[in-house]
Amino acid sequence: MKSIFSFVAVLALMRLTTYAVPSAKIAIDAGHPAHPISPTLWGIFFEDINMSTDGGIYPELIRNRSFEDADTPTDWKFTSVGDGHSEAAISPADVQAKPPVPPLNAFNRKSLRVKVDGAFTLQNQGYWGMNIVSGDGYTLKLAARATDGFNSPLTATLMGADGKVLARGEISGFGDDWKYHTLALTPTAGDPKAKLEISGAGKGVLFLDMVSLVPDKTWKNHGLRTDLAESLAGLHPQFLRVPGGWWVVGDDFAHMNHWKNTIGDIDSRTPLWNIWGYNATQGLGFYEYLQLAEDLGAEPLFCINVGMSHKENIPLDRMDQWAQDALDAIEFANGPTNSIWGARRAAMGHPAPFNLKYMEVGNENGGPAYRERRPLLVNAIRAAYPEIHLITDTYWVGESYPKDQHPEIIDEHFYDSPEWFMRNANHFDAYDRSGPKVFVGEYAVTRGCGLGNLRGAIGEAAFMTGLERNSDLVIMASYAPLLVNLNHRAWNPDLINFDSAHWYGLPSYYVQKLFAENRGDLYLPTEVQSPDTKPPAGGGKIGVGTWNTAAEFKDFLVTAPDGKVLFASDFSHGTQGWKLLGDGANWETHNGVLRQKAEDEFIRALVEDRKWTDYTITLKARKMSGAEGFMILFNVVNDDDHNWWNIGGWGNTQDAIEGGGTLDGKPSHIETGRWYDLKLTVAGKHVKCWLDGRLLHDVDFGGDNIVKALYATAATDAPTGDVIVKVVNAGEQPLATEVAVTGARLTSNGTATVLTSEKSTDENSLANPMKVSPKTEPVTISGTTFMRSFPGNSFTVLRLQTR
Ligand code: AHR
Secondary structure, eight states: OOOOOOOHHHHHHHTTSTTTSOSEEEEEETTSOOEEOOTTOBOEEOOSOTTOTBTTTBOOOSTTTTSOSOSSOTTEEEEEETTOOOEEEEEEOBTTSSSOBOOSBTTBOEEEEEEEESEEEEEEOTTTSEEEOTTOOEEEEEEEEEETTOOOOEEEEEEOTTSOEEEEEEEOOOOSSOEEEEEEEOOSSOEEEEEEEEEEOSEEEEEEEEEEEEESOOGGGSSSOHHHHHHHHTTOOSEEEESOSHHHHOSSGGGOOOGGGGSSOGGGSOOEEETTTEEEOOOSOHHHHHHHHHHHTOEEEEEEOOSBOSSOBOOGGGTHHHHHHHHHHHHHHHOOTTSHHHHHHHHTTOOSOOOOOEEEESSSOOHHHHHHHHHHHHHHHHHHOTTSEEEEEOOSTTOOOOOTTOOSEEEEEEEEOHHHHHHGGGTTTTSOTTSOEEEEEEEEEOSSSTTTOHHHHHHHHHHHHHHHHTTTTEEEEEESOOEEETTOOSSSOOSEEEOSSOEEEOHHHHHHHHHHHTOOSEEEOEEEEOOEEOOOOOOOEEEEEESSEEEEEEEEEEEOTTSOEEEEEOSTTTTTTEEEESTTOOEEEETTEEEEOOOOSSEEEEETTOOOSEEEEEEEEEEEEESSOEEEEEEEEETTEEEEEEEEHHHHTEEEEESSSEEEEEEOOOOBTOOEEEEEEEETTEEEEEETTEEEEEEETTGGGOEESEEEEEEEOTTTOOEEEEEEEOSSSOEEEEEEEESSOEEEEEEEEEEOOSSTTOOOOSSSTTSSOOEEEEEEOOSSEEEEEEOSSEEEEEEEEEO
16 A cells, blocks of 8 residues: 655656656555445534634624624724714613613613714724625514614615715614514615725614514524535535534533524624624524534534633532533534424424434543543533444544543644644555554644645645545544634634635645545555655745844845845845834834844734745844844745744744754854854755855755645445546656556546646635636546656546447
8 A cells, every 4th residue: 555666767758858767656456445435534623713603604784793802893984974973882771770771681781872962974894895786585584672862764775885875774763671673675786895884863862672684594504604604515515524623612601602602593692702703693603503514414513621721620510510511512403393403493484304424522622621521511411312423532642542441442633834734644554454444634744735735735635645545434524723814813814715705615625625525435455656745945035033032134136046146135125125024013124224222022923925945144243232133034924924033032042944844953152242144045945045155054954745646536436436546646747647546437528627736835816716716627547557647736526438
């Protein structure tokens, strides 16, 4: 399976004689299938991260609809118009007051109190603008009550970003008690950045709550944004892991995820601060996740809090509630309609059970606290619901999974560089087959991949060939995270990127899709012979930086290996051409010097859009004050993905190359006020640094990254009889490969679906969503051994027809 030999000499020959001698070989034994491929192998992990839910797949268009998010009307813009003196403020409920101020309901205790004195407007832009589509229906629903004589109608207007009226209607009839009002709006024009305005006039007091605006059209009429739900369906997931991730765990006791707070009427679901940096309405709750799984044809996999948050754990003698919550979750999903929780499910509209089979006990939990708490849930669930497949966490550095209660399935997570994933394509080959099955619940290339480029996708595809080969053991796998609102990226990269109206998938999206669409039923032993390959040179922006230090820079020059000047800056035009980054940064230029005066962390000045891979940077730098020295940045792809030479780092004690780790650290100390001569040469992944003419570093940080170029796996597809061959070429060059299939009667027909692009750094975007996307072509072969050239940086799915 893993027989490997070096073809470097043959590769050189191949450049002259394409196809005469294969550079690589794939041998498939179709006569002796090794094992069935797990039918649940490819699924998705949906976490409420990156505003994937509110402002994303949950299509509520109003932000802070129930006014619970803060003590001020955040996300609402109130204006007293003309001569009026109207005011608005958040009003907490006060049932003891005389007269009482009643909440909308016991769980929704704040509302907006408008003291109306003349005309006013109240605007909400939703989540970076509302996507209002001409001709589509929208329903505005709000709760209102009025006192002190207010009884004028309110006007609701859907308005373009430029103020153009898209739709308008009136709401009237307010009394002392809370009452819901609905208004159907059909815009005559559209705008992806529209807003809602509620306007009124008169005198008195108006209370508003649960102001909700949703499109009438939702996916399968189950309340989700259609295009984003379809983007999930396009992945053909066989399971849906929800709702986190860290979102399940929370940072502290108050922010643990409790599914019971996410069901029932949406106006009784209290918003919760999400660990990823926003308030979550919980409008997409446990019921809606189960419904989504059903609509996707996927097995729901519910991840439940195990009495642990990142900072606090529940005392053991209070864990009964957590065990009971787990039992109740199963009853809610599967119980008969005459059970307490089954009845709640039926009341929400789904009398039939959802047939939940998988539950994960915690997320990335481990250590002694997990070993104590996990059995409390596991024992309770196994006693009441022995048919439920329980998943155990493995995440604890230096510790294996807990062995008590014999875990049935363990969850492993992987985030790393493309080369790590390639090297680990055989990660599971040697796993003990008598132990638990494996769920790879989260994995993604997160380093050296820009905002999610082809190279990252190729790394994942190589790893996934190993998951398929080991799918007797690895029964489920899901990429993470799934969705990101481009206006709120808390994690990079993310499979599906969207704004209010559009989405695009990373190249990784198409890898996931192709694996799922071409899963196959029986794994066929596949031997691969491949040459080695080096990772492509990085490239990226360059610049200077400081960390808790004020410093000056001058005589900045970048030259090519042949001496040609690529870039020079004497700062005579100020900071023109430079991008200045970092909270609190304080840059100025003076007499040919670039000065950074703030003593804050992570301050950078970058030269934009430079794609050089081989160059020399020279400059002078001096420290003015502060804790450290200065930095030269190179290979800057984004904030998470960059290299720098850190001179006087670690409190002015060390000098090293950084980027995905620290290389070649050496003691150092930078004197304040002294100009230093700095020189750095970059040749692909090879970097040299000189300080005052003295060579300090000579490192090759790609040296450890030599990997195999070719990865392959094969399977038979029961419905069609096809032999499916998945091939990854991680090298930069096309690879002429001999593909030999024994034990199958191939016809001459087939197809090849190829995912590749001009450069390994290519990415998709809203402007160019399909730049890196698969193309299918017919393939004609003769015999059972044939030659095929797999393009550099490619993932290919061959479907070979059999007789
Ligand atoms: O996928 C993003 C995060 O990564 C998840 O919330 C967490 O489980 C993991 O560490």
